[in-house]
Amino acid sequence: MKKEKRLFGTSGIRGRFGEKVTLELAVDVGRALATHLGGGKVVVGYDTRTSSQLLESALIAGIIECGCDVIRLGMVPTPLVGYATSRLGADAGVMITASHNPAPYNGIKLWNPDGMAYSPSQERIIESIIHSREFNRRGWDGLGSVREADFRDDYADAVAGMVSIERPLKVVIDCGCGAASHLSPLIFRMAGCSVVTLNSQPDGFFPGRDPEPVPENLSELMETVRSTGADLGIAHDGDADRMVAVDDRGRFASFDKLLALMAREIGGKIITTVDASLCVDECLGDCGEVIRTRVGDVHVANSIAEEGADFGGEPSGTWLHPDFCMCPDGILSALRVAELISRKGPLSVLLDEVPSYPNIRDKVPCPDDRKGAVMEMVASELSREFADAAEINTIDGVRISMEDGSWVLVRPSGTEPYIRITLEGKTDEEARQIHEKTRAYLENMIG
Template sequence: MAAKKLFGTSGIRGKIGSEVTCELALNVGKSLAYYLGNEGTVVLGYDTRTTNKMLDQAICAGLLESGVDVIKIGMVPTPLVGYATEKLGADAGVMLTASHNPSQYNGIKLWNRNAMAYTSAQEAEIEEIYANKDYISVSWDNVGTLSVNEEIKGQYIDDLVSMVNIKPGLKVVIDCASGAGSEISPLVFRKAGCEVTTLNSQPDGFFPGRNPEPNADNLQTLMKTVVAIGADLGIAHDGDADRMITVDEKGNISPFDSLLALIAKEFDGDIVTTVDAGLCMDESVNGEVLRTPVGDVNVAEVIIEKDASFGGEPSGTWLHPDFCMCPDGILSGLRMAEIVSRDGKLSDLLAQIPQYPNIREKITCSKEAKVKVMENMEELLTGAFDDIRDINSIDGVRLTFEDDSWVLVRPSGTEDYVRITLESRNQKRAESIKETCVKIINENL
């Protein structure tokens, strides 16, 4: 039987009821247990979504029925699940989250014992087990045990604070989107010596204050608040706090690529990023820039393979291998606060990073249509331009042109879009490339 595709770029994700159900969670739990040999221990956490309690019970039941012990750590940020899996010596971790997707979505993300997300090869094995229903139920006297661990949160908080040295009194506004970072993130910053003002930091799975995607449209209140109270820095998380985006002291949201380049400069050695990261990375960092397909697990794999010192995506998903192999938006925010407290205003620091016209466009496209659209995309794109210097097809199609402009066309792994990302030293040229790509995609739909 052909294995059904469950996993996207970042775990399993979909609409509750139609795509993500309790039955799916139960059977993913059984499949994971089978993959682990029907023994061992799994750490289980979830974000603030209204449907997480039911999925938590379902996946827990599947694991226990299959002989695996479960340690529940409750409503926590995704990075805490990765951290706890490693610190508690568990065999795997499960986080129930749909990250930045709206309330009606939910999902399942799996973590290795070294706190790294499951690779695409591991996910394919889970899909195979799930499709063939290879999972088994153990006898009544061999079912797994269930325990709760509250202490790991305190350990995580203390370890985070020990990673940075922030001058006392830095004024920070933190917007948690009512997501999984709502309780821990403000507390960590206060313990690190910051003067903290919070927005949307009451856990609420309806995300009443703003959509959990941390972008300019959703962060207007944060941008205004930073200016209104004279804060040094604004920090925004997504729904599960594995991402972080900053707002400078002038109330401007930081350009994603520039922010990534600014933090990457802090590390010696090779830096890992994705095919959608811009030119400023190559022009800013000390070591070599290694590019991977989009997705934090792809970045993590190359960090380990090349022993790189840091890795991240322009989306604000950053990995800190000196702490944990799980993306951590709270540590990312702490490190930005440390830089600002040491080196001065964020707007001045970002102004030192080369910036070029950058366009990110998305075209609505169903899951089925995405496959069709991308089938001959390389041929269509290469036929539309005559000054191509390089073609990279490790994830979608990325063209680099003779004038250093580049464009990436790739299907989203988490949403019903085809994404266009591009950059040029010239705004007119950027607009021209975008229009050509939009036309090609729309004609191909």
């Protein structure tokens, strides 16, 4: 029996436009979604990529062909799609985006009525409908309709109302020519900040910088924060479901430290992923509890719902705020960092107070067809290599925690022929020893 091709990855469907992500696929996703829903309303938005409007038109054609109505939001950030889906009483939401990937890429991500991303099991249902070709096509008198909706003011008012900036702040915002180019600076000004903008003209060629907000792409932002004496720098990815920060000294803020600061500020039950630093636990201290889950914002969201958590986030800057919406929101996340420093003082000082530990990220080549067998052996044997192993977590790969808090995570890559190693030690020497032991074990097993 031929194995069905997987369409969805860790964050929706994503790939190069015209290769994996085609107009034909977009039509089929629209048909499958509407067939699955059996009627109702679907909210649709897209980011600034040059192929987004083409894909939107194809997706909408499939949705209305199978009897669902469409509410078109136009070019908007992903968090607005999630928020609008929950507030407009829609049955689903769709965002056309490839998030932080380069300009040639695009993708499709689906959202539930509460603004939470489709789970892997829901995505499998959509895939099975596409593969079976059992679409519920309608005749001329049963087609869905399309209407436009401008939900930007509603979203902006709601997000700005979630924070209270207690002292004037100067903020530099680098939108990367993405979907937040108009809204993020506007909302910061509504919240009372003085704003300097970079790359805030929507442009699907991303001429200012690559969409991924990593240090090597943000030299202009870091320099502008220093030269203007700003309190904070913020950068978004292409669809603004993420944000990263630059402190008042122009330094890129550690992903883990920033997550740790926000976890401590919010307190309570905090969800993060298996690859997050020990500093999150130590910074939170007695203010709450850290629960780890699989890598991916949908897994963080599901755990927030299951645990009734107060906050959740990945070290990548993808944070979820259940008091607002279950969709990752880079604009609200950035505002809450601004609110924090308006109350507690300079971000540079706050970051320096969070403990730092040496960490190493590595990958070992492994054929895709051997990953399963290798990970089975890792789960049963690797812990024996560490005499001080105190806890083994197998929710996503294998994470081994040592008695002193050091840890190593071994996970198969979902997109490349590698087994990934992520680890953190209390000292440089300990990190080196953990790395050498883990890599030697994997290389010996893979051969």
